[in-house]
Every structure is written in structure tokens, then in C-alpha cells.
Amino acid sequence: MSSEGNIKNKQQRKRAENFSEAEKMILTNLVLQYKDVIENKKSDSVTSKDKDKCWKTIEIAFNSRSSAKCRSSEVLRSCWDNLKKKNKKVFCGKNAAL
Numbered sequence: 001m002s003s004e005g006n007i008k009n010k011q012q013r014k015r016a017e018n019f020s021e022a023e024k025m026i027l028t029n030l031v032l033q034y035k036d037v038i039e040n041k042k043s044d045s046v047t048s049k050d051k052d053k054c055w056k057t058i059e060i061a062f063n064s065r066s067s068a069k070c071r072s073s074e075v076l077r078s079c080w081d082n083l084k085k086k087n088k089k090v091f092c093g094k095n096a097a098l
Helices: 001-008 021-033 045-065 074-096
Strands: none
Touching: 021 045, 021 074, 045 074
16 A cells, blocks of 8 residues: 555656657757767766766757757757667668568
């Protein structure tokens, strides 16, 4: 019964609006400017800090260019990861058909 109480007490997270195609293009263009840092395979602390700085820079630039609600760097990073996954699936599907 305590687990039911915990579920009821937690606030449900409100979903944000989906990214429009225009927002995805803005994000893609911004990420491409910093792709050397963002797509770096290293995972040491210095590289992680550099990546975080780049994402904060992208967040500021994205929110100044986008007319939609402000997006955090975490949300932008998540959207970028999802875009990469979707494109990888499409690309792999095309190669499999050949």
C-alpha cells in the first residue's frame, strides 16, 4: 500500500511540445558547428566538461533562434540523440534493401 501512496504523491511530469521540423533543422545546424567536440568518443572529465560547455552554448543559440518554448541543454541533447538513432535506422534499412 505504501507504493500506491508514493505513486499518487509524485507529480506527473508534463510533456513538452514535440520538436518541429524547423527546430530540428536549427538544432542540426548548431550541432554541426560543434560536432568535433560533441561527437568526440573520449569520456574523460575534460572532454565531458567541454561537451557540457558546447551544449550550453547550443542551448543559448537555439533559444535565441527558435520561436517556440525555451529548451534546456538536456532536452536538446536528448533530441539530438534521438535524431541520430532515427537516421541510423533509416540508413541501415536502405543498406539492407540493397
